[in-house]
Amino acid sequence: MSPRATASIPVATRIGGFVYAIRNIVTEARKVEAAGRKVRYLNIGDPIIFGFQTPPHLIDAVETALRSGQNGYAPSAGILEAREAVAADCARRGMPVLPDRVVITSGTSEGIELALTALAEAGDEVLIPVPTYPLYTAVLAKIGARPVFYRTDPARGWLPDVDHIRSLITPATRALVVIDPNNPTGAVYPREVRRELVELADRHNFPLLADEVYADLAYDGAVPAIAAENLAAPVISFSSLSKAYLAPGWRAGWMAVGGDDRLDGVLAAVKKLADGRLCSNGPMEHAIAPALVGDRSHQDQFRADLRARAELTTSRLNAIDGISVVAPAAAFYAMPKVTLPPGKTDEDFVLGLLRATGILCVYGSGFGTRPEDGFFRVVFLASPAELSSIYDDIGEFTREFLR
Numbered sequence: 001m002s003p004r005a006t007a008s009i010p011v012a013t014r015i016g017g018f019v020y021a022i023r024n025i026v027t028e029a030r031k032v033e034a035a036g037r038k039v040r041y042l043n044i045g046d047p048i049i050f051g052f053q054t055p056p057h058l059i060d061a062v063e064t065a066l067r068s069g070q071n072g073y074a075p076s077a078g079i080l081e082a083r084e085a086v087a088a089d090c091a092r093r094g095m096p097v098l099p100d101r102v103v104i105t106s107g108t109s110e111g112i113e114l115a116l117t118a119l120a121e122a123g124d125e126v127l128i129p130v131p132t133y134p135l136y137t138a139v140l141a142k143i144g145a146r147p148v149f150y151r152t153d154p155a156r157g158w159l160p161d162v163d164h165i166r167s168l169i170t171p172a173t174r175a176l177v178v179i180d181p182n183n184p185t186g187a188v189y190p191r192e193v194r195r196e197l198v199e200l201a202d203r204h205n206f207p208l209l210a211d212e213v214y215a216d217l218a219y220d221g222a223v224p225a226i227a228a229e230n231l232a233a234p235v236i237s238f239s240s241l242s243k244a245y246l247a248p249g250w251r252a253g254w255m256a257v258g259g260d261d262r263l264d265g266v267l268a269a270v271k272k273l274a275d276g277r278l279c280s281n282g283p284m285e286h287a288i289a290p291a292l293v294g295d296r297s298h299q300d301q302f303r304a305d306l307r308a309r310a311e312l313t314t315s316r317l318n319a320i321d322g323i324s325v326v327a328p329a330a331a332f333y334a335m336p337k338v339t340l341p342p343g344k345t346d347e348d349f350v351l352g353l354l355r356a357t358g359i360l361c362v363y364g365s366g367f368g369t370r371p372e373d374g375f376f377r378v379v380f381l382a383s384p385a386e387l388s389s390i391y392d393d394i395g396e397f398t399r400e401f402l403r
């Protein structure tokens with residue numbers, strides 16, 4: 001009999017590049033909890049865990065679907081009713097598309113993965129903002145494609161540096177990722193910047209991948225689709241029910257492929273990939289039409305609650321010596337900067353804060369900023385009273401840390 005094999009089974013090397021700090025850091029938090037300290041989780045942008053509630057008419061729609069036997073596989077591109085509703089919503093946002101150019105996905109996340117997989121070969125380049133939502137770099141690591149990072153500037157309200165983007169374009173550029181409104185910075189881009197970004201994609205003939213998951217959560221009112229700047233340009237818009245419709249666990253999202261016929265091949269490739277995973281979560285697809293064409297009045301209250309928390313966050317953090325933050329204009333994230341002592345990193349600050357106070361933020365380098373720059377991300381969905389006590393503790397810890 002041959003001896004029993006005991007060597008550990010290797011994992012693919014590509015996993016080394018698949019880093020998602022927002023969840024990876026939870027391992028550290030669990031150790032702090034195991035040592036008996038309560039952890040206050042400010043790492044994940046999930047409104048539900050902070051008491052915000054999914055609109056009841058969406059829950060009713062899913063329940064009706066479940067009880068009326070809608071439990072089989074859905075069409076791989078999604079049920080027609082949902083695709084029509086997304087097309088109508090895109091038109092409302094200034095991006096008219098046919099339902100046939102909409103694919104229903106398991107959240108924005110799956111749309112991003114499908115699009116990048118359809119677009120990029122190993123070695124190709126994709127323009128990604130810094131800081132970025134980390135799924136983009138993680139998916140590129142999986143594909144073997146290369147993120148090429150463009151600057152967004154905290155001194156200019158975290159706006160993208162369009163000249164920098166221009167200087168990074170090469171024959172290997174396959175797409176430009178734009179996250180507007182932005183996670184992690186909370187920035188909303190002005191019209192001139194949006195127009196320049198769309199023109200770059202149009203002129204250089206690569207798609208602009210428009211992550212618009214926070215479009216309805218800008219405090220001054222919903223942001224139009226970036227594709228509206230030039231309807232012939234190759235733009236793919238991504239969104240979901242996760243944030244503005246308060247149903248992140250449902251994994252109900254979509255992508256809409258705009259522009260003239262330049263993206264027809266990419267759309268066909270995405271649909272081919274979508275066939276392979278059969279469908280997104282069928283019953284949840286039945287909430288998409290009620291969400292997008294039904295009552296969305298919950299968003300007024302949500303935006304007002306977010307604006308109040310953003311103002312509290314900005315004023316309290318800017319009052320701490322050594323910390324500065326750009327006021328967010330949308331969503332529930334802020335990206336403060338702490339002026340670090342020489343030799344210290346953003347991770348030192350965030351882990352120190354966690355161990356000393358139980359407050360869990362994510363270090364900026366998890367979003368691509370330099371460790372020595374001292375950025376960290378705060379999710380400000382907790383109640384104003386809780387946030388206030390959190391900012392007291394961040395102030396106290398920062399005074400000690402910088403002493």
Ligand SMILES: Cc1ncc(COP(=O)(O)O)c(C=O)c1O
Pocket residue numbers: 045106107108109110133179182183211213239240241242248253
């Ligand atoms: C910018 C951005 N894109 C995509 C996602 C993923 O969203 P979904 O739940 O729709 O997959 C998030 C989630 O936080 C996000 O912040």
